[in-house]
Amino acid sequence: QVLQTENRETPWYQNIKDFLQTRTLPPEMSRKEQRVLRHMPSRYFILADILYRRGFSTEYARCLDANEALEVIQEAHEGICGGHVGYQTLVKQIVRVGYCWPTMQRDCHQFVKKCIKCQLHAPSIHAPAAYLHSVSSPWPFSMWAFDVVGPINPPASNGHMYFLAATDYFTKWVEAITLKTVEGQHVVSFIHKNLLCRFGIPHDIVSDSGTHFKNEKVRNLCHKHNIQHHFSAPYYPQGNGQAEATNKILIRVLERTVETGRDWYEKMHNALWAY
Structure with a gap:
């Protein structure tokens, strides 16, 4: 399994969601963790009982748990519009459509490494590195x-x-x-x-x-x-x-x-x- 399942039954964002709803801190948290959690409301908000994160490249991104994240990775990588792209492009595609979770980079990297079709058809490049000579175009479709x-x-x-x-x-x-x-x-x-x-x-x-x-x-x-x-x-x-x-x-x-x-x-x- 690529994604690491949480040790507890609750998703990674449960404490953030509870704090936004009740404004109470879990007593088992350390002072440092509580201090970090107090600053979370400025970056997160709840809409229709779903937690979203405010971002820079997108207006907001939906927070996903491990099972939802795995489903999104599978669909983006090998679904109907998936092209078995590399993990960096895969991360950009998922961010662009508006999803987030803390281990997105690592999970996408591990998923692509374990994709059988990607390993079978990976390119074998033997040409030495060389300088690129770009051809410029003055405007689109010219x-x-x-x-x-x-x-x-x-x-x-x-x-x-x-x-x-x-x-x-x-x-x-x-x-x-x-x-x-x-x-x-x-x-x-x-x-x-x-x-x-x-x-x-x-x-x-x-x-x-x-x-x-x-x-x-x-x-x-x-x-x-x-x-x-x-x-x-x-x-x-x-x-x-x-x-x-x-x-x-x-x-x-x-x-x-x-x-x-x-x-x-x-x-x-x-x-x-x-x-």
Whole structure:
């Protein structure tokens, strides 16, 4: 069991809650503990018989006992919108939705360490450390990075073997679709439906020099909307690093969430949600 169950039947916040309701201190407490407890009301309050803690990043956070905390960790890590993220990201997600308990960092760390799927599909990085060269974008959705992943074996149950992904440099928002084959007409349709109609006309797009990107149909679309199309150097994936980073995360999430090996196209929307 990851979370340490309290030695007593009452949760960790029971003394705080009782003091807020009755303004009486437990007699078995030491003077130092009583002094600390007297200062608690400024940081906690009760609403509908539930204890909340006032925070800095959020308006308030609900205090959870051990069983509730374990349920929240499981749902955030491996639930319908869980992407089996690392413990630091997991803590941030739980804080963002408005929950708290004293051992959140430790409990999330232990839970992720004991997650079987996370251990089986953990990345093995052998590349040496290097300086990062960021590509700046002047405003949201003005510059997108494109890439295609595939062929994926075995193919999905609907015959799809590829997925096409686009990442905004400014917000890191990702759009992706799965495909049986990747041709210029698919890229044009993806840009029109998923980018132009939803986020407006971008100023720049970046991709590799594959024939599905470097063709007459894509060239005509860029010319029509005055979009600057930049190509990364051949055989140098680092030239389109934003797209490669997105692919790595999506593949990692799919590996940890697929059930049969051929249902990955059905999990793509959940992977984008978790991303």
